[in-house]
Amino acid sequence: MTSAPQNLTIYPDYCHALSPTIGKWVPLRATDIHGLQKVGMFCDQKPLFHYKNHPIKWVRVTGVIVAVDEYPGRNVYTVDDSSGMCVECVCVCVAPVPAPKMETIGVPTHLDQIASINQIATSISESKKQKGKAEGERKGNGGDKTAPSVQEPIVPWDIMDVGTVIKVKGRIGDFWKQRQVEVVKVEVLRSMDQEVKCWNEVMDFRKDVLGKHWVVSRGEEEKCRRERERELKGKGKRARDKGKDREEKRDEERDEVRRKRKEIERREEEGKRRKERNEAMNAQNKVNYPSLAARRAAAGKYDALGI
CATH class of the missing domain: 2.40.50.140 (Nucleic acid-binding proteins)
Structure with a gap:
């Protein structure tokens, strides 16, 4: 160096x-x-x-x-x-790569005409693009949104x-x-x-x-240094604020996951208790109701009476 x-x-x-x-x-x-x-x-x-x-x-x-x-x-x-x-x-x-010319020998006439039309259209498009760039440059880049650079x-x-x-x-x-x-x-x-x-x-x-x-005076250099320090502090504060916001967002997402998990567990517990309660009621009332065969026999006994 x-x-x-x-x-x-x-x-x-x-x-x-x-x-x-x-x-x-x-x-x-x-x-x-x-x-x-x-x-x-x-x-x-x-x-x-x-x-x-x-x-x-x-x-x-x-x-x-x-x-x-x-x-x-x-x-x-x-x-x-x-x-x-x-x-x-x-x-x-x-730079645009020129289209390869088609060999006229053995090529149908209509295909050769299509290739010529495409080549003319490409040339017109490129000329319009170059004209637009030149116009944008003359008007302060108002007609071309892409400013020139090393890559373009x-x-x-x-x-x-x-x-x-x-x-x-x-x-x-x-x-x-x-x-x-x-x-x-x-x-x-x-x-x-x-x-x-x-x-x-x-x-x-x-x-x-x-x-x-x-030559830069000491006062100007010190002023520039303070401005850079304020800029770096501002960037650091913004970075900390962004980190804090991300942490708060993660906490909210974790709380939401916990809430949903608790809701699912509560519903499962309620469904389980409901099922146990229904099974217990069926076991208690089973003795109070006759069987299906008994109910059918009882129904046939009184058919002649029209009851």
Whole structure:
């Protein structure tokens, strides 16, 4: 792990809300990306890199594609920005797989027509989806509910090739001690003016922000620390309340089970006593009632009298 720069204060993560770099697309050169350092801090279970004492999570790099490597599930575009080094930009490949063309020899005409119609419908659907994403981005993501991410980047796959000048936005990654950019969005630059504008932004940001040390006063640091402590206490209290609620719910469930068990036992006991009482009454009254044969004989004796 690379040690922290000397004579620089690396502020704890609860001060990152005051950082001018942590939540922005930081325009960097490829040499700057390879020069980022690890200082033992993590964000979302991934190492958090620093430029001097500036924490950097999201970057933007502009350059020309000089190599394309295709792997299962991802494409790697090597970008040269004329800074003396290249940087690899890794894209999770979510491009639609083109439907295989049907061989026209030996295939009935109507099946070939159906395949063509399906392929046209798929192309129209994909174009509408891309148009909706672009419209949502232009309106502040109002038309597209799914924001771009490392797992679902926005990439113009059809025109991404060697010689294309692109502007890449992504997250800093580390693969075999080699800095990479995990792509979130790629924009193709159509003119030299756009490329020059990006370079000017790199130089201005380097001069105004990265060229200066990030300084947090003791009062601001103490305020951030207290806010984090309150937040952790609030989370702990909510966790305790949830645990207490779960315990009370379990107690209620146990009481309900006991109540039902007692009710079942009571009913069984009542049924048992009722059965014993009926058997006792039948045994006592058996002597007072004649048998069935006696009752039949008595009934036949008085038939002639019409009784």
